[in-house]
Amino acid sequence: MTNSEILTPQYTPEEIEKFNLELENKSPQDILRWAIDNLDGLYQTTAFGLTGTAALDMISKISQEREEIHLVPLIFIDTLHHFPETLQLSQTASENYLAELHTYKPQGADTAEEFAVRYGEKLWETDEASYDYLVKVEPAARAYQELGVRAVITGRRRSQGSDRANLKVLEVDERGLIKVNPLISWGYKEVKDYVDKENVPYNPLLDQGYRSIGDVHSTAPPDPNAINNDAGERSGRWQGKSKTECGLHTNYFEMKKKFEEKAKNGGQ
Numbered sequence: 001m002t003n004s005e006i007l008t009p010q011y012t013p014e015e016i017e018k019f020n021l022e023l024e025n026k027s028p029q030d031i032l033r034w035a036i037d038n039l040d041g042l043y044q045t046t047a048f049g050l051t052g053t054a055a056l057d058m059i060s061k062i063s064q065e066r067e068e069i070h071l072v073p074l075i076f077i078d079t080l081h082h083f084p085e086t087l088q089l090s091q092t093a094s095e096n097y098l099a100e101l102h103t104y105k106p107q108g109a110d111t112a113e114e115f116a117v118r119y120g121e122k123l124w125e126t127d128e129a130s131y132d133y134l135v136k137v138e139p140a141a142r143a144y145q146e147l148g149v150r151a152v153i154t155g156r157r158r159s160q161g162s163d164r165a166n167l168k169v170l171e172v173d174e175r176g177l178i179k180v181n182p183l184i185s186w187g188y189k190e191v192k193d194y195v196d197k198e199n200v201p202y203n204p205l206l207d208q209g210y211r212s213i214g215d216v217h218s219t220a221p222p223d224p225n226a227i228n229n230d231a232g233e234r235s236g237r238w239q240g241k242s243k244t245e246c247g248l249h250t251n252y253f254e255m256k257k258k259f260e261e262k263a264k265n266g267g268q
């Protein structure tokens with residue numbers, strides 16, 4: 001762990017707890033207004049999932065009501081294994097909303113082929129933890145450091161279940177990074193209704209039955225019975241495995257330590 005990876009706190013734990021009590025019953029828009037007004041170094045980290053695009057639209061409307069041009073800048077981690085539809089949406093959505101987009105990729109690879117040459121074929125099958133570290137965790141940490149990120153808006157919601165069921169509006173991670181979850185209390189249908197009503201651009205794969213969209217090799221449409229059912233929203237991810245998170249929202253220092261120890265032992 002290097003000291004430069006630990007952020008100076010913006011608020012004490014007691015203040016964060018107090019803000020959480022105040023924000024718990026607020027609308028996503030009010031949570032976003034609060035975040036924009038009260039957090040330094042604020043970015044939106046998004047894979048352009050339905051929740052993230054809804055939040056982007058809300059931020060754009062807040063900027064309009066305040067007659068401000070600048071939106072919260074976006075961070076997209078291009079794992080090199082996304083669907084073409086997701087990559088296209090990252091371009092069209094950021095351009096439509098005039099939002100500054102910072103795209104980060106794994107170190108030393110620009111394409112899936114280059115990634116395979118450098119780190120091994122189908123690394124997600126042979127060493128999933130190292131894959132997660134290389135494609136998401138390390139690029140995100142690099143983005144946070146290079147851009148001076150101190151707080152991020154995420155698209156996680158309680159209704160997505162598993163580890164997310166007990167989310168708080170504000171969380172402070174092990175680095176001191178503040179994570180804001182503005183749509184925390186919305187279900188899938190509420191998000192979709194908002195997106196439809198406000199004509200928010202969304203991933204066309206949703207119209208083919210997909211719900212939660214990550215890498216091509218670990219994403220499938222959920223069972224049709226789970227469609228529009230909150231519990232099933234993320235059931236198309238990592239099918240047949242107990243895994244429910246990609247590492248981005250897991251303890252950073254633990255992920256990094258495991259990866260570095262493995263690398264030192266020649267990947268064993």
Ligand SMILES: Nc1ncnc2c1ncn2[C@@H]1O[C@H](COP(=O)(O)OS(=O)(=O)O)[C@@H](OP(=O)(O)O)[C@H]1O
Nearest residue numbers: 045046047048049050051052076077154155245246
């Ligand atoms: N590749 C990438 N780049 C930037 N940010 C990302 C990425 N993957 C996940 N996220 C952030 O995590 C939110 C939840 O994503 P998912 O439900 O797809 O789960 S997972 O993180 O992939 O496990 C997701 O919400 P959305 O904004 O709705 O995409 C983001 O805030």
